[in-house]
Amino acid sequence: MKLPVTTRPFHAFLVTWVGLVVTWFGSGLTTFALGTFMYQRSGSVTQYGLFQFFYFLPMMLLSPVAGALIDRWDRRRVLILAELGAGVSAALIWLLLHTSDKGLWQLELWHLYVLIALGSCFGTFQLPACYAATSLLVPKEQLGRANGMIELAFGAGQILAPLTVGQVLASIGLQGIVLMDVVSFALSITLLLFIRYPPTPPLTEEAQADQKSLWRETVSGWHYIRARPGLLQLMVFIGVLNLVTGMVIVLITPLVLSFTDVPTLSRVMSFAGVGMVVGAVVMTAWGGPKRRVHGVLGFYLLSAFALFAAALPPTALIVAGGAFVFIMCSPLILSCMQAIWQSKVPPALQGRVFSVRRMLGLAATPIAALISGPLCDHLFEPLLAPGGALEHSVGRVLGVGKGRGIAFVFVVLGVTIIVHTLVSYLSPRIRNVEDELPDALADHSAPPDSVPTPGTAAVG
Known part of the structure; x- marks a missing residue:
């Protein structure tokens, strides 16, 4: 039987958005539960x-x-493929845990690393395809709100996933958590089967020539960015932002577990997720400042002061408050940033350009993951341990003992953000990027059903 489908642009965007809420909730369950499991083990x-x-x-x-x-294929089909592959990876993780529990397999942590990497391979397609599809479904003047809704979908998962894990882990175990993730992917795929996206606008002659070769098509995204210094410097900005954020993501769990237990960690992470939802709702209702680059730099600067909360005496309330503000800034920064790129890059090129930008921006994140642990385990934690070299200097302010070295890292990262923001603002290429580059999207008024409104976003 043929499935009924909708081709109305905003309806297609809304269904895609609901699918993101579902799948990011499931992924948040697995990420939080597996990460906690690995650290405790x-x-x-x-x-x-x-x-x-x-x-x-x-x-x-x-x-x-x-x-x-993504630029070659139908973007809805790309999203379905991404969800399917990530769902299979989650199913394999469940099978690994199940066979280990039955004594048929000796589980080692590196086994999980392999399957995490496999799921990430498919997840690589998800966000660029979603943002590229958003440019087709939502008018330019509403991109800030639409991006806020996407960040809201992620934030909802950040709230619900840790709370759910904290409530049900004892009853259904890690296997049950992963199985919930598998179900979430199945639900998201089902939703995507009921929609269609408008066709992608035709390529320019130059882009059509590049499309004859996958390599040339891939490299053309880099050439497009390199020819526009403002976008190039914004991409470097994203790299530094991801380095800082990556270290915060890695270190927040051991910081909290240094003075409390897993249920409290769940509440802290959920409260941080509330911050993301608040930021996303604000962005959805507001749409961002007229000068979007001011939103990027201003909220980035605000996030620095949130990290200084780690310098205070370690309590769940203080860390949760700092995490709330830091994470609240994230959707505001990213939505303003993404709206700049969406409005300056032609829709037919957005898949390759966004993915090149994402690759170079994400290059900092694995580096952050690799250096965070050794820095804390072998440098900052020993410096602020009892009898450490900084016990009678920095230790008088931050305290001494387990987790205080991680707190010192947070303070250093806050200072880094302040310096980075000031340097970026002094760059005329970044400060004037919205004036120097022409818009790639036409100004138009969308029909009523294609314009996301604050009320719709909040309810959606």
Whole structure:
């Protein structure tokens, strides 16, 4: 029987968005539960950092090729393929855990790294395809709100996933958590089967020539960025942002577990997720400042002060408050940033350009995952341990003992953000990027059903 499908642009965007809410909730379950499992089993920040490393490395390596393929293929089908592959990876993780529990397999942490990397390979296609599809479904003047809705979908998972894990882990175990993830992928794929996307606008003659070769098509994304210094400097900005954010993501779990337990960690992470939802709702209702680059730099600067909360006496309330503000800034920064790129890059080239940008931006994230653990385990934690070299200097402010070295790293990262923001603002290429580059999207008023409104986003 032929499935009923919708071709109305905003309806297609809304269904895609709901699918993202479902799948990111499921992925959040597995990520939080597996990460906690690995850290508790190994007791090593370095081992936990490897979990993040193998998640982000495939994204960095495959992003350019993924972008070229996204521009060639139907973007809805790309999303279905991404969800299917990631769902199979989650199913294999469940099978690995199940056979180990039955005594048929001796589980080692590196076994999980392999499957995490496999799921990440398919996940590489998801976000660039979603953003490229958004440019087809949503008018230019509403891109800020649409991007806010996408960040809201991720934030919802950030809230619900840790809370759900904290509530049900004891009853259904890690296997049950992963199985819920598998079901979420199945639901998301089902939703995508009921929609269609508008056709991608035709390529320019130059882009058509590049499309004859996958390699040339992939490299053309880099050439497009390199020829536009403002976009190139924004991409470097993203790289530094991802380095800082990557280290925060790796270190927040061991920081909290240094003075409390897993249920409290779940509540802290969920409260941080509330911050992401608040930021996404604000962006959805507001649409961002007229000068979007000011939104990028302003909220990035605000996030620096949130990291200084780690310098205060370690309590769940203080860390949760800092995490709330830091994560709240993320959708505001990323939505403003993404709207700049969406409005300056032609839709027919967005898959490859966004993926090249993502590859170079994500290059910092595996580095952050690799260096965070050794820095804390072998440098900062010993410096602020009892009898450490900084016990009577920095230790008088931050305290001494387990987790205080990680707190010192957070302070250093906050200072890094402040310096990076000031340097970026002084660059005329970044400060004037919206004026120097012509818009690639036409100004138009969309029909009523294609314009996401604040009320629709909040309810959606």
